[in-house]
Amino acid sequence: MGTLLVRHAEVLVTMDAGRREIRDGGLFIRDGAITAVGPTGELPTEADQVLDLRGHLVLPGLINTHHHLYQTLTRAVPAAQDADLFTWLKTLYPIWARLTGEAVYVSALVGLAELLLSGCTTASDHLYLFPNDVTLDDEIRAARELGIRFHASRGGMSLGESRGGLPPDRVVQDEETILADCRRVIEAYHEAGPYAMTRIVIAPCSPFSVTPQLMRASAEMARTYGVRLHTHLAETKDEEQFCLERFGRRPAAYAADLGWTGDDVWWAHSVHVNAAEIELMARSATGVAHCPTSNMRLASGIAPVRAMRAAGVRIGLGVDGSASNDSSNLLAEARQALLLQRVTGDPGALTARQALELATLGGASVLGREDIGALMPGRAADFAAFRLNRLEYAGALHDPVAAIVFCAPQRADLVVVNGRIVVSEGQITGVDLGPVIERHNRLSQQMIDQAM
Numbered sequence: 380m381g382t383l384l385v386r387h388a389e390v391l392v393t394m395d396a397g398r399r400e401i402r403d404g405g406l407f408i409r410d411g412a413i414t415a416v417g418p419t420g421e422l423p424t425e426a427d428q429v430l431d432l433r434g435h436l437v438l439p440g441l442i443n444t445h446h447h448l449y450q451t452l453t454r455a456v457p458a459a460q461d462a463d464l465f466t467w468l469k470t471l472y473p474i475w476a477r478l479t480g481e482a483v484y485v486s487a488l489v490g491l492a493e494l495l496l497s498g499c500t501t502a503s504d505h506l507y508l509f510p511n512d513v514t515l516d517d518e519i520r521a522a523r524e525l526g527i528r529f530h531a532s533r534g535g536m537s538l539g540e541s542r543g544g545l546p547p548d549r550v551v552q553d554e555e556t557i558l559a560d561c562r563r564v565i566e567a568y569h570e571a572g573p574y575a576m577t578r579i580v581i582a583p584c585s586p587f588s589v590t591p592q593l594m595r596a597s598a599e600m601a602r603t604y605g606v607r608l609h610t611h612l613a614e615t616k617d618e619e620q621f622c623l624e625r626f627g628r629r630p631a632a633y634a635a636d637l638g639w640t641g642d643d644v645w646w647a648h649s650v651h652v653n654a655a656e657i658e659l660m661a662r663s664a665t666g667v668a669h670c671p672t673s674n675m676r677l678a679s680g681i682a683p684v685r686a687m688r689a690a691g692v693r694i695g696l697g698v699d700g701s702a703s704n705d706s707s708n709l710l711a712e713a714r715q716a717l718l719l720q721r722v723t724g725d726p727g728a729l730t731a732r733q734a735l736e737l738a739t740l741g742g743a744s745v746l747g748r749e750d751i752g753a754l755m756p757g758r759a760a761d762f763a764a765f766r767l768n769r770l771e772y773a774g775a776l777h778d779p780v781a782a783i784v785f786c787a788p789q790r791a792d793l794v795v796v797n798g799r800i801v802v803s804e805g806q807i808t809g810v811d812l813g814p815v816i817e818r819h820n821r822l823s824q825q826m827i828d829q830a831m
């Protein structure tokens with residue numbers, strides 16, 4: 380791959396131990412990894428490729444820890460616009476039952492392109508519906524074409540309506556099928572080493588769609604292979620009620636009983652966790668994907684991020700699926716996180732820099748990666764650059780780092796993953812998006828028409 384020199388960035392945000400923000404900063408990159416970080420004057424002056432980022436803010440690539448890319452096909456569906464989680468799910472399951480491998484591939488291109496353009500360089504996705512010819516391979520193919528670093532979660536649902544679960548029986552699979560496919564995709568795709576571009580995660584969907592047996596068997600399999608575990612937990616009061624009625628315990632205790640705590644586990648949401656449960660998460664090093672927009676959209680509640688941070692819980696940000704966001708913009712999510720923590724009366728609950736920390740270092744920690752999330756020697760060359768001389772930042776350039784969170788979220792002008800340019804001049808380089816959007820809209824319309 381050779382060498383790449385980045386120089387003259389207006390401000391380069393490192394997220395290193397001293398949280399240095401370097402004026403006239405730069406990076407020296409060899410074979411996709413950073414070898415030097417500092418003021419431009421202290422870096423080598425020559426490289427195979429040189430990027431002059433005068434007038435730009437450079438951030439470590441943002442990291443998304445929770446998403447359902449296929450949901451870009453069902454944004455703003457009228458009957459699900461003003462619904463809580465369970466009503467929203469029951470409205471959308473029949474549409475999602477029409478999902479195909481082609482639809483998963485095309486929606487992954489759309490959602491991942493949106494993430495890249497928001498400065499995101501590592502995305503985690505949670506696919507838990509496998510009707511028709513859908514496979515996890517479809518979204519991995521999309522990620523590779525775009526050049527984004529990707530953690531693909533093989534989800535699953537095994538508890539249908541007839542056995543007391545929420546989803547209709549026709550969208551669930553039996554447990555042997557789910558586990559066999561988890562094994563298949565781990566063996567086919569999982570890269571364990573540093574700078575891995577594809578990793579596999581095992582991710583049964585939620586307490587109300589999966590049996591305790593599958594949760595236990597998934598945890599065992601993940602630990603045999605050394606892959607991570609992910610699930611929805613403590614998202615809504617309805618889910619809490621379901622767990623109390625069916626399992627006689629609150630969601631966190633239910634998860635803990637099944638082996639679903641630990642430094643290889645992260646939960647999505649964790650809105651309804653009390654002080655003892657936050658303590659359990661911190662003690663066990665269980666991570667969380669905080670999804671503020673989705674939590675507001677579905678009226679799920681406010682996750683106690685401030686208390687979790689104070690307790691030392693590992694927290695990343697997630698845009699969540701695009702049927703409950705309804706976008707895949709991680710920079711916007713950082714802004715939402717900051718605003719939502721303040722809404723109950725504490726203007727200092729989360730600062731702009733803390734929100735960026737959740738979106739970078741926090742996400743890396745939740746995904747179990749020490750090779751991304753900061754611009755430091757030894758880390759992967761994953762970064763995003765935003766031009767500062769634009770209307771939306773006018774009047775905020777005394778603090779460009781805060782501006783990027785406080786001001787309306789803007790498109791990244793340049794995004795580099797593993798030393799490779801994947802967004803240039805605000806455009807995706809790997810895929811021609813025009814035809815993709817057309818195809819996506821056609822597939823979306825077909826799925827919704829067929830389900831009506």
Ligand SMILES: [Zn+2]
Pocket residue numbers: 445446447611647699700
């Ligand atoms: Zn979700």
